[in-house]
Amino acid sequence: MAPSCGTGNHPSSLIPRLFIRRLGSIKAGESLSQECDDSNFQVLDFPGGKVNFSSELRFLSESPLERISCYRVLDDYGQIISASNFQQVRKEIALKMYSDMVTLQTMDTIFYEAQRQGRISFYVTTIGEEAINIASAAALSIDDIVIPQYREPGVLLWRGFTLQEFANHNFGNKYDSGKGRQMPVHYGCNKLNYFTVSSTIATQIPHAVGVAFALKMDKKNACAITYFGDGGTSEGDFHAALNFAAVMEVPVIFFCRNNGWAISTPTTEQFRSDGAVIRGQAYGIRSIRVDGNDALAVYNAVHAAREMAISECRPILVEALTYRAGHHSTSDDSTKYRPLDEIEHWRTARDPVSRYRKWIEGNGWWNDEVELNLRSNVRKELLQAIQAAEKTEKPALAELFTDVYDQVPSNLREQEKLLRETIKEHPGDYPPDVPV
Structure with a gap:
């Protein structure tokens, strides 16, 4: 029988310890019933923070009734949805964003073909995720430290890594900054504050928190940002990192590329929660879900996240909903586990590069002639870089x-x-x- 509030006699074994402590604090002339009416008595002064009591037996729902909404700026046709929901991007920045998105797209196509020809051993494309790469990079400062996964070469491209440097790395020649020790696409560049890629899933996430903690101790006006896929959120490293970041209050941006597939495992088989955004909230981290195929939305979300991370010294989680339109890697055939019409739909109707191009064209900043020249020049430069890299000798033994x-x-x-x-x-x- 549960103890009830009143003046009757109760066996001491039925009275909670907190209740006993409160009994000892009753003042002379004050009744027990008066004490029970005290609003403070309805609050548990727990070491982790005050918690209200309730007589209702109620479990938290296993999932929210409505899914977290997704922030976007451009519709599928490259039109601004609302002029008040985003920060204007300067023309020169906007055009560089598009140029780099096209460059990344071209680079993926040619290096993928080179791997299929047996000229390099391995490759990972970012097809369908160009906006995530370039727009997030554009919103950062060069002083911000990037701890990437293997699908963020666009961040490095934005920061000034040349096509020749990409080629040198993928061919593992003596000019490769990694000295030929890494697999292709496992880039790294100290001068551009870009940590070397590690294949092991999610191990980079705790590293980013440590980097952010160092930035905090050194009082730097910068943050750390780490990228990972939805599959990475199923690893213990993700959960340990978020908890560490929240408790230590460090300036780090957790950027989750939720493209629906962890290689061949769909998100429906990974977790029952509403993606990654709800997990950030569970750890006490300010979080947002954004349309990862909308370059302006990604730019605005990361720009705002960076400001909050640095000025308030807090972690921020950004979940970008996108789609991996290419195979996971050159070791994968995604048609074995995904329907072709699904892949084609995302590759065409939801292509982030085409959507963004419609916006800059609508501003009068772009046309077909400039487009043709850009793609021709990038392809020519990249083919020359590959030829030079292929002829260069390997690092010494x-x-x-x-x-x-x-x-x-x-x-x-x-x-x-x-x-x-x-x-x-x-x-x-x-x-x-x-x-x-």
């Missing part, structure tokens, strides 16, 4: 053992010695273009 220790330890020196002896004994089993 000794580079396999550098950049980890200040002084190379004896076990690595022994490994290098054994490797050289093996190559000398079996030269046909090793690439002839690697200087020994």
